[in-house]
Amino acid sequence: MSVGNTANGMDTRGSIPRSVALDRLRERRPFEADGPTVRMELAEVAGRTTAEPVTAPIDVPQHDRATMDGFAFAASDEYPLRVTDAVFPEDEPPTIDRGDAVAVATGAALPARADVVLMREEATVEDGSLSGPPQTPGTNVYPAGATATAGERLFTADHRLAPRHAALLRDVGIDSVLVYRPLTVGILPTGTEIHHGRQPDRDSEMLCNLVRRWGHRPGIEDAVPDAIDRVRTAIETAAAEYDVVLTTGGTSVGGADHVITVLEEHDVLFRGVDVRPGRPVTVGTVAETPVCALPGKPVAAHTAATLLVRPFLTGCDRLPTVTADCRVRVTVPDADVEFAIPVVLEGRGAMPLGHASSELELYDERFAPGRVASSTRVLCADGIVLTREAIEAGDPVTVVPYEVLE
Structure with missing residues (x-):
């Protein structure tokens, strides 16, 4: 297919807002009403998506x-x-x-x-x-029946279960739940420096843990060097073996960034999202398998994965937040991009981790997404602030905790 087009004629040459990317991903979610299901015991339901409504079989409690x-x-x-x-x-x-x-x-x-x-x-x-x-x-x-009454719906179909839900299910006498079969998710790192061991693969194990937390079954493939034929073979092989593929690296515009080239030979859903760090993320399909190409820098990969891949795999794009006052002034380098600024919560305040006033000095007042994207240390923050504008010291900010993102 031609570069910059998808099968339905959408232009993918420029980066798009996160909300638009989520809408496009939502249409490609690999869950369907008639998809394969499995009955799982309560010890394993966390992260799974219900395949049918779950109702209480009895009143709980049965007595006051x-x-x-x-x-x-x-x-x-x-x-x-x-x-x-x-x-x-x-x-x-x-x-x-x-x-x-x-x-x-x-x-x-x-x-x-x-x-x-x-x-x-x-x-x-x-x-x-x-x-x-x-x-x-x-x-x-x-009171009797305060937890649930017989026949009451506890969860709708397509509800993602959390660890805490096992307590409710056990309480009402349910010991297993019909859920969609967990997806297999292949994680494919690219980069000659990783393939030859000159740099560590800082992304794959992080992504593996995220995928497992989201209720699916990850598998890490061997790193692929920056050779177009090797990258093409690895992506097409992974697409044949897994339900979803996540690649890392090779998403920019350099001569060795072959992942995008391979996806453009197939069906590109979008190329680039207006979020920094994480903007080069690209999504396409190879033999009907969704392939999410994440940037290689670890914080950029984490940001793109949690803001885009998590809703794709879980069906939940809600981002509950907490409010805090920003401790320092932070300016942003571009006007039309959403910046994900890692922050540490300090009482009722939020300190951008990486700011010169924080314990990790990566930038002065102007947010530096490139430096932040390279620093695994900023992943020790408590969450991120999503903003398109400068933040003044003392301004209230909404923080998305990493516990929510992950």
């Missing part, structure tokens, strides 16, 4: 339960009350009559008539008679 150690009774009854029994979490709730109370442990099921738990430290018990301050119905009680 105590949230404190104390005494359960009906709030309408008057003191003193007769303490007739003791109930623990493993016990079935007893029956109580008017004027009765039972001692309960945290998590214990309450008798049907009881609607309040008096905290033990507020209770006075003498000769089996209980007294204490007046109580409002529902105090220190976790």
Whole structure:
């Protein structure tokens, strides 16, 4: 195909906004309603995408339960009350009559008539008679069905599960979930200097960990030297073996940057995104396999992967943020580019890591994406600030934590 065009005629010669890139990627997501599925036990569901809605099979809890150690009774009854029994979490709730109370442990099921738990430290018990301050119905009680009711939808289809969701699923009596089969993701580093061992491969293991965190199965291929035939063979072979391929290096405009040349022989979705570091990222398809070509510099590769590949592989492009005040002034070198500035959170403030005032000096006041892209040290930051404009000292900024990005 001709350089700069895709099968649907879109121009790909210039870099595009991140939002446009995400829209184009969303159309190529490798999840389909009739795609292969697998049933997975709860110990392995993190990062997986549900292939069907998940509903609660029972009410949880099935009885009102105590949230404190104390005494359960009906709030309408008057003191003193007769303490007739003791109930623990493993016990079935007893029956109580008017004027009765039972001692309960945290998590214990309450008798049907009881609607309040008096905290033990507020209770006075003498000769089996209980007294204490007046109580409002529902105090220190976790109601039946508060977690879920039978038939209630907990997750829609295409929902990405997190580690915390295993607790809810177990609680409602579900021990396995039908999910889409994890994708196989090939990671292919390029560069003669890496192939010959003159420089370390700083990207592949990082990407491998990201892919695994996103719920898929990565595989690292041997590094390929900067020879067009070797690069072409490696990409086409990987595209035949994996569901998705991530390459690193060879995405710029130098004479040895052959990854782009190979993708342009196939179908290019876009070439370049208006984010720095990370702008040279290119996405295409080879034999219907998505190939995401990431820049070789590690921070640029990480930025492009977390802002673009993560939504592509997980279906989630939300970026929850925290707000902090920027400690220093930062200017930006270009007007129409989105800059990803790594920052360290310090109380309610954010210090750009790499700024001359930080513990790592890479630039003075003007953000230097090239230097930042080369420094694996900046990956010790707490997150990034995405901005197209200069930031004044004291300005509030929205920080995307790395925990969100990854």
